[in-house]
Amino acid sequence: MVFAANxxxxxxxTVLGVQFxxxxxxxEAPAYLDWFAAQGFDTHEAKCTNEGEGDLLLADGxxxxxxxxxxxxxxxxxxxxxxxxxTITLQLVDPRFYHLDTALCVLGGPAGVAxxxxxxxxxxxxxxxxxxxxxxxxxxxxxxxLGLNAVSDGRTVVLPVQxxxxxxxxxxxxxxxxxxxxxxxxxxxxxxxxxxxEVREL
Numbered sequence: 001m002v003f004a005a006n007x008x009x010x011x012x013x014t015v016l017g018v019q020f021x022x023x024x025x026x027x028e029a030p031a032y033l034d035w036f037a038a039q040g041f042d043t044h045e046a047k048c049t050n051e052g053e054g055d056l057l058l059a060d061g062x063x064x065x066x067x068x069x070x071x072x073x074x075x076x077x078x079x080x081x082x083x084x085x086x087t088i089t090l091q092l093v094d095p096r097f098y099h100l101d102t103a104l105c106v107l108g109g110p111a112g113v114a115x116x117x118x119x120x121x122x123x124x125x126x127x128x129x130x131x132x133x134x135x136x137x138x139x140x141x142x143x144x145x146l147g148l149n150a151v152s153d154g155r156t157v158v159l160p161v162q163x164x165x166x167x168x169x170x171x172x173x174x175x176x177x178x179x180x181x182x183x184x185x186x187x188x189x190x191x192x193x194x195x196x197x198e199v200r201e202l
Contacts, residue, residue, distance in 0.1 A: 003190055004197040005053040005101060007032035009079065010041070011063075013201045016056075016082045019046040021070050032197075044082050050075035053197060054099035059106045059113055061085060062131065066100025068092035088131070091121040101149055101193045104128075108154035111136045111173050114166065116143045136173055142166040145183075149191030158192045 001007070007028060009016045017033040020026055029046070037043045050056070055071035056079055057064045063085045065076040069092055080087040090100060096119075097103040103119035106112075114136035117125050128135065138148055147163025157170055161179030170177045182191050 001028055001031070002185070002188075003054075003194045005194050006051045006099075007197050008036060008052050009050075009056045009083075010036070010197070010199050010201075011058055011083045011085070013041055014083060015041045015043045016050070016052075016079055017044060017046045018052045019049050020051060021049050044078075046075065047078050048072045048074045050078070051099065054101050054194070057100055057104065057106050058085070058200070060131070063087040064090055064100065064104065064106075064113075066090050066092050066103070069095060069098040071099075088127060090124040090127065092119055092124075093121050094119050097143060098189075102146055102189075102191075103143070103148055105148045105150045105152065105157070105159075105193070107136065107152045107157065107170075107175065109152075109173075109175065110134060111175075114138055114148060114150075114170070116140070116148060119143065136166070136169050138163075138166045138169070146186055146189075146191040149193040151192050151196050160186070160191050 015036040018029045049072045051070045055066035065087050067073050076087050076089050104115040111134050112132040116138045142163045145160050145162035147166045150159035156176045158178045161181050167177045
């Protein structure tokens with residue numbers, strides 16, 4: 001259960017559980033949901049394949065929802081009903097970036113997000129340009145080291161130290177990047193964000 005980001009989506013104290021695509025991870029889903037229920041959260045079981053904050057990211061009041069490799073589009077509709085927030089479907093097209101959190105990082109602050117344009121369909125790139133005209137754009141070298149699998153509090157951004165291009169862009173835009181070496185974890189397909197499940201109680 002190292003990849004905690006996939007365990008649920010939590011917004012305003014409400015929890016949407018998950019349903020993993022691969023059977024090897026199936027037992028994680030009820031373990032996370034049972035924990036949240038025991039802590040008094042309002043919990044909802046996933047009705048279809050939904051890999052939590054791997055593919056569901058809250059940004060500027062929108063729920064950005066990735067699909068293409070893991071989470072099903074039907075999960076986006078359930079998330080909108082559960083959370084009551086506008087949900088924007090984003091189509092991932094490159095199997096190297098199989099979850100939204102490998103192709104997009106919610107930064108907060110002036111840029112809003114950082115993302116890798118090549119990971120998205122043309123229509124989804126157009127949506128991102130409209131929603132986040134000041135976004136930080138990563139390049140393929142950042143993507144190759146999962147540089148966008150990062151965690152931000154609106155100013156400080158914890159990201160893989162190998163993402164040198166993205167680090168430079170973040171500094172230019174006034175963020176404070178903190179590089180960490182998670183290269184061993186990357187061999188399993190993860191980075192700082194993969195290890196982080198944000199518990200939002202607003």
